Amino acid sequence: MKKMAMVLFIAVAALVFTGCSKNTDSGAAKQGNKESLNTIRIWHDGDKGIIQLMENRLNDALSDDGITVKFEQKTGLTDQIKLYGSDEVNGPDLYMYAHDSLGMFVEMGVLAPITDVVDKTVYADMLPMTLKAGNYKDSQYLMPVYFETLLFIYNKDLWEGEVPSATEELYSYMKSHTDTAAGTYALVNQHSTAYNVAPFINGFGGYIIDEQARSGLSDEKTKEAIEYNKKFAQLEADGDYNTVNALFKDRKAAAIIGGPWLISGVKEAKINYGIKSLCDFTLPNGNTLVPYSGVQGIGVMKHAAESKKEAVEKVLKEIADPQLGIELAENSGCAPANQKSYNDASVAKDEMIAAMRRTADIAQPMPNIPQMSVMWGPTESLLAAVNKSGEDLNIAVYEYQKKAETAIADMQ
Template sequence: MRKKIISAALAFMLAAVSLGGCGQEGKEAADQSVITIWHDKEDAVVQVLQKQLDELAPEVTVKLERKSDLTEALKMVGNDPKAAPDMYFFAHDKIGVYAEMGILSPVTDFIPMEELEPYMDMTIKAATYQDVVYQLPVYYETLLFMYNKRYMKEEEVPQTTEELYSYMEENTKGGHYGFVEQHSTAYYSAGWIHGFGGYIMNDQGEPGLDLPQTQKALEYHKKFVELMPGESEYATVNTLFSEGKAHATIAGPWLVPAVRQAGMDLGIAPMPVVDETGMPIAPYSGVQGIQVLKIAGENKKEAVELVLRKLMDPLLQVDLAKASGCAPASEACYEMEEILSDDVVMAMKQTAENAVPMPNRPEMDVMWTVAGNLLADINMSGRGVEESCVKAQKEALRLIGQMK
């Protein structure tokens, strides 16, 4: 009898183990069909993304999770299977940081390189770090030259920087400014530097703050700054333009809804060309898209590929452009009437032909601070350009050296 009881107990235990194993296998299969994507996007964008990605069900379930400090959160979780997402939707400029951490999978592990050819060259360049494509671009943004048609007539829109300066001289009076911008913020001043052939940092992670071209740009830009308010913060500049106290500005597409809602008859024009170089002011561009964490690339390859291919749909990119005010990454979208008739998107497309993707190297983290301090030195403290540039270059090299 005792033997029978023991035998029965063993049989029960084996059955339980077997059933538990089946349950575990079922759980693993279910986990492999669930994709978690971190993001920091506004609700309008998230709604478009979620609607499109829900079409993958029941094969794949996609969960979009908002992270207020996404960049730091990713640094903390890395590829921890218990805490990390499978993918994240974000700008391209942090790709180098995460690639150096070893937590990203190349997009080309899932999508052959030839299938990325329909994307704008600028967006693929932005998505590439050390010759590896780590992002699937979805849309991008650039700064735009905007003007208030109430004050600046179409025939007065400056084609060159000297025409802009002349307009500023004539119209900066009585509490009005001919033109304003965030002149001491590196993101905005970069366009002027690029217009002279200089750069804040190149593709190899080398700072260029003391280059002759950079110094010429900053010296030339000083006369424009003298005709702007000393306070050049985001709120001040945008308020002046929104309230009609500034006739023109260089700003991002995010400003467009607010000024139109305020009743402004808004005009958008190509960036003025620098007379001395024949090159236009060339701002940075930011490319938004999807990146894949290595742990998902290794364990959920089929589900990841389905998500990526869903986000390659040009019609989705059109819907996102409508929701975000930014421009689609796929060239095919620019054959569609919804995009061709959108003056903001088409202006960004034109600006993007000369725009420079924000550097995606880790070294850029220190360059924002150093370049900002340099601009404050030149534009606000009145220090000499050459002296300030040489000093800033040394500081940049010192800080970059500490990162290695």
């Protein structure tokens, strides 16, 4: 009997232990699943300083909610999203990238509109231009974070007098202050790079590509702009990126048209620089120069909008907070997408950021349709043919319009 009792005791103990073990395993699985749902992975290819600031701020703000945000840098982000955009296990939950790839990602079917996760009131204070950049086929896919535009950057020690406010006056100044034989210039620009010529094209009412994915190289207004830009190009060195930057930093050029990405080098060269918005220059037709703008925004993968909706919503709300924009402006020189960020005195008084804020009222976001990717090549070949090779515009434009149309058709 004692042996039988001992056997029964061991059997019952084993059952109790097994039950406890199963409950423990189940609890651990539930805890692990909860942690997974509260971990938001954001892929990016951005500046490390900017990303670290964002990661620190988001994790501090969301710590009480148990949400962890992990930014992961990816080389070749576009290709990585093509491979893993729909992969809930190996892919990202969100991504941060320039807005001009948006259309391609949407057409791939990997993104959800952010309105699936947050109410429109969350991003109501964003600059209209930045919202337009993240909108595709009437749906908002990106929460804008910050933006950039081209600027007129000048050396205060070299520029004589006030910077003019009309492009014709600017051209007159260039003619009298440029000595190509001596290698000194009043103004340099990447005159055969589409992004840098866009302020003229857009300002003249032309376009590189429209919303219906039609090439605008042969448009009469585009041609007028290219012809007008040509006379400036003749006084702007070879237009190569490295050349024009070196000329400005070596004090061989009094001014340069470039973006905020140049400022760190300008500071290192200890140049006493000033900044003017391109919207402060008036063209002969009465319009101002109208540059493109690039917007950095956050997009949501479809699977995350469904399985992690609550956590994603909280992350997007923090990204939309104007305080994030203020910190990005103060620490990294970013122009915030949120209009309320500019109420902060330190943001408002920053010369570069203030110039981009003014430009944002007239700037055009780079087209975010997939077909834009094949327009850079034909456009820049056309500009080089006219500005560098001296080809007749009317002949060259016919060739490159055809090439653009073929490239667009091949994407169908």
